[in-house]
Amino acid sequence: MTQLTSPQRPAVGLGTTRHLPSWAPYAALAVSAAFAGAVLALAGFSTAGWLVLTAVVFVVLLVAASRAVEGPRKATDRFVTSLVVGAFLLALIPLISVAWTVISNGAARFDVEFFTYSMRGIVGEGGGAAHAIAGTLIITGITTLISVPVGILTAVYLVEYGRGGVAQTITFLVDVMTGIPSIVAGLFAFALFTLILGPQARLGIMGSVALCVLMIPVVVRATEEILRLVPHELREASYALGVPKWRTIVKVVLRTSVAGIATGVTLAIARVIGETAPLLVTVGLTTAINYNPFEGRMATLPTFAWFSYAAPSLPVEASLDRAWTAALVLVILVMLFNLIARIVSRAFSPKTR
Amino acid sequence: MSTTTPTRPPAATNAVRQRPGDRVFKGVATASGLTILVILAGVAAFLLYQAFPALVAPASDIAGGEGFWKYTAELVFGTALSAALALLIGAPLGVGIALFITHYAPRKLAAPLGYVIDLLAAIPSIVYGLWGVFVFAPALVPVYAWLADNLGWFPLFAGPVSSGRTMLTAGLVLAVMILPVITALSREVFRQTPTLQQEAALALGATRWRWSSTPSSPTASPASWPPRCSAWAAPSARPWPSPRCSRWPAGSRST
Numbered sequence: 201m202t203q204l205t206s207p208q209r210p211a212v213g214l215g216t217t218r219h220l221p222s223w224a225p226y227a228a229l230a231v232s233a234a235f236a237g238a239v240l241a242l243a244g245f246s247t248a249g250w251l252v253l254t255a256v257v258f259v260v261l262l263v264a265a266s267r268a269v270e271g272p273r274k275a276t277d278r279f280v281t282s283l284v285v286g287a288f289l290l291a292l293i294p295l296i297s298v299a300w301t302v303i304s305n306g307a308a309r310f311d312v313e314f315f316t317y318s319m320r321g322i323v324g325e326g327g328g329a330a331h332a333i334a335g336t337l338i339i340t341g342i343t344t345l346i347s348v349p350v351g352i353l354t355a356v357y358l359v360e361y362g363r364g365g366v367a368q369t370i371t372f373l374v375d376v377m378t379g380i381p382s383i384v385a386g387l388f389a390f391a392l393f394t395l396i397l398g399p400q401a402r403l404g405i406m407g408s409v410a411l412c413v414l415m416i417p418v419v420v421r422a423t424e425e426i427l428r429l430v431p432h433e434l435r436e437a438s439y440a441l442g443v444p445k446w447r448t449i450v451k452v453v454l455r456t457s458v459a460g461i462a463t464g465v466t467l468a469i470a471r472v473i474g475e476t477a478p479l480l481v482t483v484g485l486t487t488a489i490n491y492n493p494f495e496g497r498m499a500t501l502p503t504f505a506w507f508s509y510a511a512p513s514l515p516v517e518a519s520l521d522r523a524w525t526a527a528l529v530l531v532i533l534v535m536l537f538n539l540i541a542r543i544v545s546r547a548f549s550p551k552t553r
Numbered sequence: 554m555s556t557t558t559p560t561r562p563p564a565a566t567n568a569v570r571q572r573p574g575d576r577v578f579k580g581v582a583t584a585s586g587l588t589i590l591v592i593l594a595g596v597a598a599f600l601l602y603q604a605f606p607a608l609v610a611p612a613s614d615i616a617g618g619e620g621f622w623k624y625t626a627e628l629v630f631g632t633a634l635s636a637a638l639a640l641l642i643g644a645p646l647g648v649g650i651a652l653f654i655t656h657y658a659p660r661k662l663a664a665p666l667g668y669v670i671d672l673l674a675a676i677p678s679i680v681y682g683l684w685g686v687f688v689f690a691p692a693l694v695p696v697y698a699w700l701a702d703n704l705g706w707f708p709l710f711a712g713p714v715s716s717g718r719t720m721l722t723a724g725l726v727l728a729v730m731i732l733p734v735i736t737a738l739s740r741e742v743f744r745q746t747p748t749l750q751q752e753a754a755l756a757l758g759a760t761r762w763r764w765s766s767t768p769s770s771p772t773a774s775p776a777s778w779p780p781r782c783s784a785w786a787a788p789s790a791r792p793w794p795s796p797r798c799s800r801w802p803a804g805s806r807s808t
Contacts, residue, residue, distance in 0.1 A: 354582070444574055
């Protein structure tokens with residue numbers, strides 16, 4: 201009996217698997233970096249080439265070592281891990297570059313004048329985007345005022361009332377609408393208003409209608425998804441107390457999901473605030489502040505940035521600086537809306553405790 | 554006596570349905586739903602109405618003089634090519650990032666990373682465009698020059714290199730633009746994988762690769778396509794997971 205438990209007996213199963221030490225990946229990285237540096241020192245050094253070569257040598261080295269020590273199964277695991285981490289690092293480069301470029305280039309004109317002056321009568325340096333900021337806020341505001349009620353009520357119809365063919369058709373069409381390219385929405389609004397008002401029509405409200413086509417399906421989708429999460433027990437409890445259906449929807453279903461709806465709406469605003477193409481065809485651009493969306497052209501931040509780049513006034517640098525700062529303001533607005541979405545969803549969510 | 558009591562309940566429910574508030578609210582909700590139909594019909598009608606002259610115009614009137622279809626074919630090809638390039642590059646990278654965030658990254662890092670990716674998905678397209686023109690295209694010129702010098706025998710990379718503003722650059726910029734979208738959607742899909750199945754796989758001794766690929770992919774695979782397709786349809790698309798996508802894996806939970 202005692203022989204069976206003797207310690208000399210080789211262990212079976214997990215005990216036989218051998219592992220690379222935990223420092224092995226770092227060692228492989230150091231070796232491959234040195235190797236790549238040495239090779240490139242002979243062939244002419246470049247940072248990008250060095251990074252690429254290091255990555256390739258590292259993967260080959262690590263996988264080979266792992267295959268020799270740990271077996272093919274672990275080697276595949278290490279290979280995929282390096283690929284996933286590599287994909288992540290690779291994707292981080294352009295994203296960081298975008299953020300850094302916008303911040304560093306936009307900071308040059310991120311001053312009081314940019315927020316208080318329009319471009320009216322300004323030639324060359326100076327000037328600001330007060331007109332564009334006002335235009336963006338007005339047009340986005342009107343878009344939100346139209347899209348949010350329509351979107352939320354459509355979602356209510358789909359979840360609470362809609363049965364059969366009509367509801368299915370609307371669901372399908374919302375899908376279709378989500379895929380409409382923004383320029384098509386712009387051309388639709390352009391065609392609609394020029395048919396009524398003549399070919400020269402350029403109004404802020406046209407831009408709002410175009411953006412509504414883009415925003416409504418997004419609001420419907422977000423709201424629908426949230427409304428479907430509301431437990432049926434809540435509705436049934438309300439009906440049992442004799443509350444009419446519409447009051448149940450307003451006071452129970454929408455109240456329960458208001459946090460999620462607010463988040464969805466805020467994100468939808470962030471989505472349409474940066475649209476360029478539809479505003480380019482419907483609203484045009486001006487240099488002066490125009491607060492009236494029913495009369496005349498309006499400037500918006502995306503079109504302002506686009507025109508400052510595409511048709512710069514001399515000196516070109518001043519125009520480009522304005523374009524970058526407009527882009528930075530736009531990014532800040534988007535982040536602000538994301539932040540508001542988070543705060544709102546915290547503040548409005550029903551207290552469970 | 555006995556005839557009146559049992560037959561009343563249906564009438565009572567009818568009375569509930571007759572309330573004016575209900576009728577108004579239902580009417581408003583239905584009207585909103587129908588607005589969608591009207592808007593889409595309007596979009597289709599106006600586009601057709603405005604495009605019709607070009608469709609039936611004689612070939613000589615269209616720019617290039619070879620007719621409408623010939624003229625648009627080149628534009629369609631350019632659009633399809635840049636979108637395909639973007640998808641080819643962006644889809645694997647985006648899924649890779651999502652895998653990293655859900656399965657590989659340390660838990661403390663995962664949440665902020667996900668938030669940052671969501672933020673990036675909302676960055677306006679004009680910002681990406683400016684970045685592409687001023688930073689990315691110039692940075693790619695030496696790469697293209699190197700490709701032309703060393704891989705010039707391969708027709709795709711043949712020179713001469715003039716500027717960085719090529720179709721490949723457009724595809725790469727689009728890929729960068731759709732990256733956060735694909736990542737956000739795939740992350741949502743990966744998150745739906747039943748935790749129990751994953752833990753079971755780990756308990757059976759699966760490596761991390763088998764863990765992240767085997768139990769999650771049958772659940773995720775039907776759903777990981779719609780995000781890619783929708784990211785293709787609208788490169789500046791939606792910064793949050795589309796409900797349609799997140800609903801799919803729930804249906805295939807029987808796997």
